[in-house]
Amino acid sequence: MHTDFIVRIARRFTVVGIAAITAVFFSCGKPKIAFKAGDYTATAAGRNGDIKIRVLFTDSRIKEISILESTETAGLGDAAIEKIAKKVIDEQTLAVDAVTGATISSKALLAALTDCVTQAGANPDALKKSARNASAAKSETYSADIVIVGAGAAGLTAGIAASEAGANVIVLEKGASVAVSNGAVAGGPIAVGTRIQKTEGENLTLEKLYTHMNDFANSTINSSLLHKCLAVSGETIDMMQDLGLDIYLRRDAYGIGFRARHGIKQKGADRMRFLREKIEAKGGRFLFETAGKKLIVKDGHVTGIEAEKSDGTKVIVNAKAVLVATGGYLGNQEFIRKKFGNITVNPLGNTLSTGDGIAMILDAGGVEDRNWGIVANEFSAANKKAGQWTIKCNQNLRFGIYGGLIVNSDGNRFFSEDVMANKPLSGAQSALREGKYYAVMDDAYYKSVCTKGIFETLGKPQSWIAGERNLSAEAPASAAHVKILTEAPSQLAEAIEQGWAYKASTIEEAASHFALTDLTKTVARYNALCAAGKDEDFYKNPVFLTPVSKGPFYVFEYETSAWCTLGGVKVDDSLRALDANNKPIPGLYAAGIDAGSVFTAPYYDNEGSAFGISLGSGTLAGRIMAAYVKEL
Incomplete structure (x- = not known):
């Protein structure tokens, strides 16, 4: 609120x-x-x-x-x-x-x-009839050293870095303000070497953060680029603090072993206006409700962009360099299905990001990088039938990240469910592969979670660090992390009516309702594993082995959600877009989520990585582009 x-x-x-x-x-x-x-x-x-x-x-x-x-x-x-x-x-x-x-x-x-x-x-x-006759087609032409497509985290820090280096900058934004991007509302970015970390005694080093993330990526990214983005992350956060943003150091919520994530108290326009005003103070200009359409290419060099305003006005911006930072493809279901199959991904973040930036770079001769995924399911599961997800979602969606029994559309287990409880953002990659997945539980488990909370239901396990730090009675209060699902029982009827929940007297009845052919035998096998205290199929932490034994039984149909997408174009460690021959396309750069070479799938296990890398990549790109245009 x-x-x-x-x-x-x-x-x-x-x-x-x-x-x-x-x-x-x-x-x-x-x-x-x-x-x-x-x-x-x-x-x-x-x-x-x-x-x-x-x-x-x-x-x-x-x-x-x-x-x-x-x-x-x-x-x-x-x-x-x-x-x-x-x-x-x-x-x-x-x-x-x-x-x-x-x-x-x-x-x-x-x-x-x-x-x-x-x-x-x-x-x-x-x-509803138009009050005026259609106006004649209009066009506008601008010139700048650098044009940036997208006023999100990467676009804004790039604009600041470039303008501080003396470049004249124009920023195009499809939305009506700087409040539309994920960066305007995200919980907070990772960074290393900030003043705040030093003040709080957090001795995280660039080596430790880089090594952790690079090892997680397992050679699937441009390691040099990751290192460069992290190397400027601390000064980027310090700069934002100097502009007036109220920044603090967040706790290690998932037990990674260090505190890299920072929080920003302001949200929306109140957050991003500090960055916008810095660019404008340096002579930069913003064109809102203006979407990039096509890169202008002359003699193999990118020399500007064709764009269009929401009222149909055609816009041409001539520039010496173009940065594409449009935030991925979360708002493009066709693009998502092309990459992941005929599934539904429920957007939690900015749906103006429709893959336009990626498409423009490909059209100009760029190529895709190899890692495609999503940043998903941090606080709960989702289902399109439940409507637009919000923090105040139907609480029955939250069982999807509690580590209990989860099956696919055939009624079979397909992974160790505790990954959703320990690392929900990266763990959801397995659920993405399935498309739909189902949480199955008995009455005792359901009622206990709704009256005592999941952490107490599982016996307050200290080995579940994410649970202890987010869902225990001692954890800080949070609207995002609901400790006890007190409203779930009263919301159950709505979930059933919407078609993503079912309450059955027997497992056979539940299986029949959702056509989960193998559910009955899966539950029998799962109960045997629970009784033995060891998961011989996927080796789940025994803490999460809770039997499904006595009815009534509850089944919830879930789909993946996403704060943002992963995957984009191939860039080098200077964020220059590369062609099929691995050569830079002169004048063309990509940063943030569109820069596919710095993100891995599954998503990094340290929260705030997408935001932090986007900010750092913007700073890096802005400086590199400013140096490039000075040499022309």
């Missing part, structure tokens, strides 16, 4: 029409619409909760829109609401496009407005 936004909403912001624009609107030949004058209220479901509005009508126009309740993302969802409300008033139309990056918030407001118009006795369809 975004408290600062709620405070502003408590004071209520009101959008008032501009009479002159309204007069122009009605002079354009569109017939006036009659309303029943008065106040009307309506509510619609937004991204983070309900949006409640009140609309004041005269007998001939929409006069005032007041937002009574909203918890939409500060600097993004709330800004979209205000922008749309103003346009509705000014132009007296419901023919308003959703704000890029805040589609759910936009649609919610328009749905509530439609409801109010209906209550006022008018036909909403009449207001």
Whole structure:
């Protein structure tokens, strides 16, 4: 919940029409619409909760829109609401496009407005006709030393590094603000050598962090690039702190053995505006709601980009170098299925990242690197049938990361389930391979987790470090890590109605419901392993061997979720995009998630790696590009 936004909403912001624009609107030949004058209220479901509005009508126009309740993302969802409300008033139309990056918030407001118009006795369809004739196609042309595509973590730190080195920078962002990226809301980045670590006595060295991550990657990445990104991570975090961000050192939540992850207290636009303002102070420029479409290539050199604004305006930016940092492909289900098969991945993060950056580089002669995966299931499982995942999700989704019995669509076990409890972000790679997977439990286990919590249900095992540090009674309170699933029983009926949960009297009944052909024999085998106290099939930690013995029984159908994707184009250790002959494409760079050569699959086991590497890769790319353009 975004408290600062709620405070502003408590004071209520009101959008008032501009009479002159309204007069122009009605002079354009569109017939006036009659309303029943008065106040009307309506509510619609937004991204983070309900949006409640009140609309004041005269007998001939929409006069005032007041937002009574909203918890939409500060600097993004709330800004979209205000922008749309103003346009509705000014132009007296419901023919308003959703704000890029805040589609759910936009649609919610328009749905509530439609409801109010209906209550006022008018036909909403009449207001959904465009208020103006289509304008002639427009175009804009810009020039810069460097153009950056994507205003996320990598794009912004690249912009700062390049502009500080004297380069003129333009940043294109598909979304409506810098609040759209995962970096705006992520829990925190890894770094080494920061002032905060030194103050707190954390003696993590570059050698230790690099060795840990490089060994985990097992020679599947560009090791030199990883080293370079980590080497600048500490100064990058210090720079962000100097800009005014409230940064602290987080605890080792998963027992990795060191504290590399930092937290940032600000979120959304309140976080990223510090970076944006730094770039603007150095003369940089931002073009929002502007999506990169095609790289401009002349004589084998990338010399700019063709882009398009949300209103259709064509944009050309001529530049000496282009950095692509568009954040992967989480919003492109077709791309995901091409890589992983006909499965569903439920987005938790930025869905404006649709693989456009990767596609543009490939079209310009670049090639893909080899590691493809997702950053998944940190706090729970997911299912599309349950709707958009939020921290306040149906608590029955959380059984997916507790290490109990999990089976595939045939009803067979397929891995050691404790990896989901110990390393949920990287462990979900096995679930990704299956597509759908099912958590199976008996009544005693279900009720115990819902009344005592999973950590106490398993006997408070000290060997389960992630459980002790996140789910024990002594662990810090967290909305993300729910210690006791007190709401799960009351939410069960909804889960069953939505079709991803089932409560059965017998295992045979449960197996039949989800067509889990081998479930009955799997449960029998699993119970025998539990009785023996040893998992002879996958060697799971005995702590998680809990029998499924007495009904009623519960089965939950899950799918993987993802904060972001892994996999992108091949780059060298200077973040230059490489062609099929392993040669750099002059003027073309990739950073962040789009730089496929620095990320491994499964995801690194130290949380915050994607955010931290993205920040570091941006700093590195910005400096290298600035030096490149100076030599031209």
